[in-house]
Amino acid sequence: VQLVESGGGSVQAGGSLRLSCTASGYTYDSYLLGWFRQAPGKEREGVAALVTGDDRTYVAANVKDRFTISRDRDNPKNTMYLQIYSLKPEDTAMYYCAAVEAQFYNHWDHWDEYNYWGRGTQVTVS
Secondary structure, three states: OEEEEEOOEEEOOOOOEEEEEEEEOOOOOOEEEEEEEEOOOOOOEEEEEEEOOOOOEEEOOOOOOOEEEEEOOOOOOOEEEEEEOOOOHHHOEEEEEEEEEHHHOOOOOOHHHOOEEOOOEEEEEO
């Protein structure tokens, strides 16, 4: 599975961004696609995820009022978005898309349960 993120950038506090993740190379029917972020010196943190084969979505409690995960209307199994509102400086991080076959995950926010990772897209909030 190959994952490509896009949409990051430098924004002012209070602004919004929409990150995209496009997946290819699936060999199973359903995957858990997750968004993680990692700031310098901090642990990788799961912020949201969805299951491609059904309607399950997850958003971390500490960001649920500002982060929304969604599927692309035309390509729901291969493209997902992370919409971030009211950006704060503490949102500054590298944001990664990750995937694991849906039958194998237990905790959507445990980065070590994911098998595939994109290279990340940087979000900087000032």
